[in-house]
Amino acid sequence: MADKKNKKRALDDEDDDDPQHVPFKRRLKPDQSILKTLQTLTKSVQSASASSKTLTLSDLSLSSSCREVSDLDLSSVQSSIERLVIRTALSILSNQGFAFDVPLRTSANQLYVPELDRIVLKDKTSSRPFASLSSVRKTTITARILQLVHQLCLKSIHVTKRDLFYTDVKLFQDQAQSDAVLDDVACMIGCTRSNLNVVAAEKGVVVGRLVFSDNGDMIDCTKMGMGGKAIPPNIDRVGDMTSDALFILLVEKDAAYMRLAEDRFYNRFPCIIVTAKGQPDVATRLFLRKMKMELKLPVLALVDSDPYGLKILSVYGCGSKNMSYDSANLTTPDIKWLGVRPSDLDKYKIPEQCRLPMTEQDIKTGKDLLEEDFVKKNPGWVEELSLMVKTKQKAEIQALSTFGFQYLSEVYLPLKLQEQDWL
Amino acid sequence: MADKKNKKRALDDEDDDDPQHVPFKRRLKPDQSILKTLQTLTKSVQSASASSKTLTLSDLSLSSSCREVSDLDLSSVQSSIERLVIRTALSILSNQGFAFDVPLRTSANQLYVPELDRIVLKDKTSSRPFASLSSVRKTTITARILQLVHQLCLKSIHVTKRDLFYTDVKLFQDQAQSDAVLDDVACMIGCTRSNLNVVAAEKGVVVGRLVFSDNGDMIDCTKMGMGGKAIPPNIDRVGDMTSDALFILLVEKDAAYMRLAEDRFYNRFPCIIVTAKGQPDVATRLFLRKMKMELKLPVLALVDSDPYGLKILSVYGCGSKNMSYDSANLTTPDIKWLGVRPSDLDKYKIPEQCRLPMTEQDIKTGKDLLEEDFVKKNPGWVEELSLMVKTKQKAEIQALSTFGFQYLSEVYLPLKLQEQDWL
Structure with missing residues (x-):
């Protein structure tokens, strides 16, 4: 008995931390x-x-009511931008002016899908016309970001959001504006933000x-x-x-x-x-x-x-x-x-x-x-x-x-x- | 002339960035x-x-009026702490109570030395007696930190300041207190904070x-x-x-x-x-x-x-x-x-x-x-x-x-x- 007690004490003594x-x-x-x-x-x-x-939106028949981007390579992003610009030019040439169709990213357009166990974006978009006082700035910023990302594709380099902002401070005014449009552009093209080669x-x-x-x-x-x-x-x-x-x-x-x-x-x-x-x-x-x-x-x-x-x-x-x-x-x-x-x-x-x-x-x-x-x-x-x-x-x-x-x-x-x- | 102009334009064209x-x-x-x-x-x-x-304080005859720590190894830190504790114990045994002598780290005790091109600490210290209502807590914290650092020396491991704080929250109350005493302890021992094996x-x-x-x-x-x-x-x-x-x-x-x-x-x-x-x-x-x-x-x-x-x-x-x-x-x-x-x-x-x-x-x-x-x-x-x-x-x-x-x-x-x- 005494032996056992000693053994226990020895064990405790070994430990120089709290005995608890x-x-x-x-x-x-x-x-x-x-x-x-x-x-x-x-x-x-x-x-x-x-x-x-892995379940996808289309497995759940949600691909028409929800929007999800895919992981695109640089040349796909590049050609997406080129197609978008050509469509815009054609629209202007046919005297229709131009507007970007931008997916809404507000919380009203978000959905938690339990089967996927993640939050996804629903499919609402809003039009961003150039010929409107309320959206002309944002439309211009969108066009400019598209152009800058296109440059990144051509050069195959990565920049930070801060770099992007500084390429045109006069237009963007503050970084929150270029950051927000950057996410818009990823949604429009249907790729991830990393695919745009802009990193945090x-x-x-x-x-x-x-x-x-x-x-x-x-x-x-x-x-x-x-x-x-x-x-x-x-x-x-x-x-x-x-x-x-x-x-x-x-x-x-x-x-x-x-x-x-x-x-x-x-x-x-x-x-x-x-x-x-x-x-x-x-x-x-x-x-x-x-x-x-x-x-x-x-x-x-x-x-x-x-x-x-x-x-x-x-x-x-x-x-x-x-x-x-x-x-x-x-x-x-x-x-x-x-x-x-x-x-x-x-x-x-x-x-x-x-x-x-x-x-x-x-x-x-x-x-x-x-x-x-x-x-x-x-x-x-x-x-x-x-x-x-x-x-x-x-x-x-x-x-x-x-x-x-x-x-x-x-x-x-x-x-x-x-x-x-x-x- | 036209040639030169063309050449210039060609050069500019090569560059897709701002021509400025x-x-x-x-x-x-x-x-x-x-x-x-x-x-x-x-x-x-x-x-x-x-x-x-490299100039040192003693080269400038400042070593008596300024205080500087050296890069000590773990066993030196360990024996410093042991000597300090023995001195303290002797002081208590001879009925003199005990106090730590702590270098002052306030800005009044700091000096910029142009020859060294850096800020150094002057040699003022203050006594931190245990038998005083105003300093009993700080003295206790100092003793506890010395004990914890001694443990780190024995185990030869590194911890963060946050870890140190959590070993005795009841005493330290908030991290600013254990952090400050940690710097005091480094000064007292005459080593760097890293020597104490506490890292940020x-x-x-x-x-x-x-x-x-x-x-x-x-x-x-x-x-x-x-x-x-x-x-x-x-x-x-x-x-x-x-x-x-x-x-x-x-x-x-x-x-x-x-x-x-x-x-x-x-x-x-x-x-x-x-x-x-x-x-x-x-x-x-x-x-x-x-x-x-x-x-x-x-x-x-x-x-x-x-x-x-x-x-x-x-x-x-x-x-x-x-x-x-x-x-x-x-x-x-x-x-x-x-x-x-x-x-x-x-x-x-x-x-x-x-x-x-x-x-x-x-x-x-x-x-x-x-x-x-x-x-x-x-x-x-x-x-x-x-x-x-x-x-x-x-x-x-x-x-x-x-x-x-x-x-x-x-x-x-x-x-x-x-x-x-x-x-």
Whole structure:
């Protein structure tokens, strides 16, 4: 008996962190057993994607009432613009003046399609006539953006939205105007915004069991040290993805990413770790989708336990309203909510002082999310979110550091994986 | 005559961008001649750094009146903490209670040293006694941070400031408190904040003619595609830098960085391109300094033509006031202001509509900068800044896109280099 007690104390003493987490550490099985669990998950995702074909709007007979862009190559974009300009010229020559037919991108023209699990754009358009005081400026801007994008096609280079704005400040006046028309033009041509070769600033990084080519250079993401590889702004120069990972770990925050990269978590549990460092940017969303589609791996998400964590997960999963015309290319289906979930706060005994009270705005955002279709269709998510709104408590991923700096990588995540504790 | 005119037209026709920049393009000599200019610059920097030793506080007989931290290894930090704790314990055992002696980091205790061209901390300290109502909390926080950093030393891992905060939310209450004491602790021990193994989030990227090791992985930055390599958060795991570059191009903004990375500017003019994407973070500052020191290359800066562009340049060059105790490790001496400079706006005929009026706040910041010692000691900078404040006009790097998307990489920068147009 005394022996047993001593043994227990010795075990506790070994651990220089808070002893509260020891019971959880003890529950961990050998890595081999956790790896088997993961292999089962990966196989099920791969066989599911092999047997089921991705649903499209036309499968649901929605292609006439909804509008979706496709991934076009540069020469298709170029010839689309040329055809559009020729039509416009003919219209002018036949004394009919000209107008652009522009798809409406307002929320009234958006639709969440549960079968697709993403937001799509309906088919309403509005006419943008040149010969009208109210639309002459916008029509001119549209023509100018078409011309600039045509130049990008000819040169085969990428620029940022800011570059585009500066090519004609006098006309565009402020960047919000050229940005908005840029999305209009993508919709008109029926391609993605990336297809126009206009990219946003890069933010995301990736590390782990992934090899891919960036602009012709082969990148091995296991050999990227702690810093990781910056995710390229232009997805069309990314290719040749190969991986021996069992899953993709999508991380909301930089700090958690850093912990996992330094501990080389991907060596213990073969995975690819990716983060956009906060709000998902277009480049990271495209990159995640490409990985998911080419490698057919399960995606597990690690976000803060607050409404914005779930919101971020939803943007990766179902798309943002502003870019709903391109949800097919930007969204990654079937992302699992691994943690930190509201129920984890009690389950993992996160101390009260590491939890934060939700503000009025947080609670409102949480309640709004409960009304969203993409939350409603997942009963587990509804339960978790209801718990959050009820307890009015939130917590960051970093709150786990209260049990020791490496608790996240050494106890919390392995246990989550072992128990298949995702929703 | 007609022939000449035709020839001119043919030349203009070749260029599908604004013809205004053609005169500048014509001034460009062959790359070989520009490369020779750069080689001369590089050699002069290298011979200067070989012949002159870097001045230190003790060279200036300032080591007793100023305080500066050194780059310590983990075991030195560990034993420093242990000695400090033993002293504290002895003081308590001899019935004297205990107090920490903490260097003052307020601006009254800061000094710009022109010979060093950076801000340093003077030697005033304040006592932080445990047995005082006004300082008992701060003293306790200091002891706790010392304990946590000691743990990091034993484990040899890195964490973020946020992680550190979450290890004891009840005591720290908010992150500003643990952050401030962390800097105090670095000062007390006499090491850099990075030596404490507490790092900030990474932001910077690097691309071009540089090979280095990140946490044991060899990274070739010419093979990092367009995305580039994310700069590692912990400089102590960076090493083995080699390069055949002639200079380092320090870029303020992401968009300009992207243009240069896509155009592989570093292949035409061998260089290393680095950006912190806006405000310089500690990791990028440390990385830039390490490159400069190890490779002995000239550093040319490309920033916006506004007071913040110069301010950013000054943070890289002379340090920020908040981290003045560590200016020796964080600052990169002798950064040249390549562009976009206020005088460039007229020289390169940037159209009026691409210039922006300075706000009252901009003008105030500009005037304040004119009073700063590190600006005053460079007459060229004073002249440029005075011009900016006088014309009340600013412009972003991106304003150059008005002459064509690749004007920056194909005309502006090559011409700047050819004309050695840096200050």
